[in-house]
Amino acid sequence: MKAVVCKAWGPPDSLVVEDVADLVPGAGQVVVDVKAAGVNFPDVLTVQGKYQVKPELPFTPGNEFAGIVRAVGDGVTAYKTGDRVIGFTRTGAFAEQALAPVEALVPMPPGMDFEVAAAITLTYGTSHHAIVDRGALQPGETMLVLGAAGGVGLAAIEIGKALGARVIAAASSPEKLTVCKAHGADVLIDYTREDLREALKAATGGRGPDVIYDPVGGVYSEPALRAIAWRGRHLVVGFANGEIPKLPWNLMLLKGASVVGVFWGDFVRREPQANLAAMRQMLGWMAEGRLRPLVSRRYALKDSAQALNDMAERKVTGKVVIVPGATA
Known part of the structure; x- marks a missing residue:
């Protein structure tokens, strides 16, 4: 089979596509023929050696995929050859085959497209864990989403609306904000042209947002936090901006506010059953049409480096996927 291989930490252009041996499942494992793999910002950091978790070299990047079960290992009874599945692993998705423990898979709902299925685990999983579990967003509350046109941003908008919240989308261009509005945002802020703090005051009557969903960091975190509501x-x-902000702690004191960490990858490892319950809830919302993942571009396996470069340069709206069977 063909697979993208990272042999040394470096830019995406250092990745190579090679022929490697077909995968063989061990006990409790499943091999899946990958039909599509989602591309995420952590993939960019991982190949550079800058992510929180460093896999051993060499490795195949990519951590979310959808495909058809090729083979199952001893003890696997939940799936059989030919089943359509969605998977999330630490590495290995940018290839024609992926290996996953059985607990890392969920069945694909009937009628779901492989490319859409490959675009939901990390972005929607992260956003659900952040908003529902860590942020406890309530119906009628207001949520600000920074970087709102990206994969996790659009997922956050849709989940916020599914929970009955008012959603303010902040992004870097009118075109991106148009996409945010199409996915349910109630208020739009272009933070390259508007003062973010003042725009938030105007949008909330001076009260501020109850929840701030921040996948960006950098210069936007502090003005957003300064505008946060009481008990926000x-x-x-x-930190898609590339800079980890240094926030004045007195801001949290004055507003009785909380700064809450969100690490979905470790949540999946530590609380797998809670993650599966969240995924089932979101698949139900998708069936009802309340969540509508946007796949804006598809790349062939040989163009994986370009997909990661586009992600790094913030040229991506919604999600992009790698399709191993594509030729161009």
Whole structure:
């Protein structure tokens, strides 16, 4: 089979596509023929050696995929050859085959497209864990989503609306904000042209957002936190801006606010049953049409480096996927 291989820490352009041996499942494992693999910002950091978790070199990047079960190992009874599944693993998705423990898989709902299925585990899983579990967003509350046109951002907008909240989307261009509105955002803020703190005051009558969903970091975190509502929750999801902000602690004191860490990958490892319950809830919302993942571009396996570069340069709206069977 063909697989993308990272042999040394470095930029995405250092990745190679090679022929490697077909995968063989061990006890409790499943091999899946990958039909599509989701691309996420942590993949960019992982190949550079900058992510919280460093896999052993060499490795195949990519951690979410959808496909068809090829083979099952001893003790696996939940799946059989030919089943359509969604999977999440630490590595290995950017390949024609992926190996996963059985607990890392969920059945694909009937009628779901492989590309959509490959685009939901990390982005929607992260956003659900952040908003429902860590942020405890309630119906009628207001949530600000920074970087709202990205994969986790659009997922956050849709989950916020599914929970009955008012959602403010902040992004870096009118085009991106148009996408946010199409996915349910109630208020739009272009933070490259508007003062974010003042715009939030105007949008909330001076009260501020109850929950801040922050996958961006950098220069936008502090003005957002300064505008937060009393007892607000600022969710630290990631640092797509590339800079980890240094926030004045007195801001949390003055607002009785909380800064809450969100690490979905470790949540999956530590609380797998809670994660599966969240995934089932979201698949139900998708069946009802309340969640509508946006796959904006598809790449062939040979173009995986370009997919990661586009992600790093923030050229991506919604989700992009790698399709191993594609030729261009």
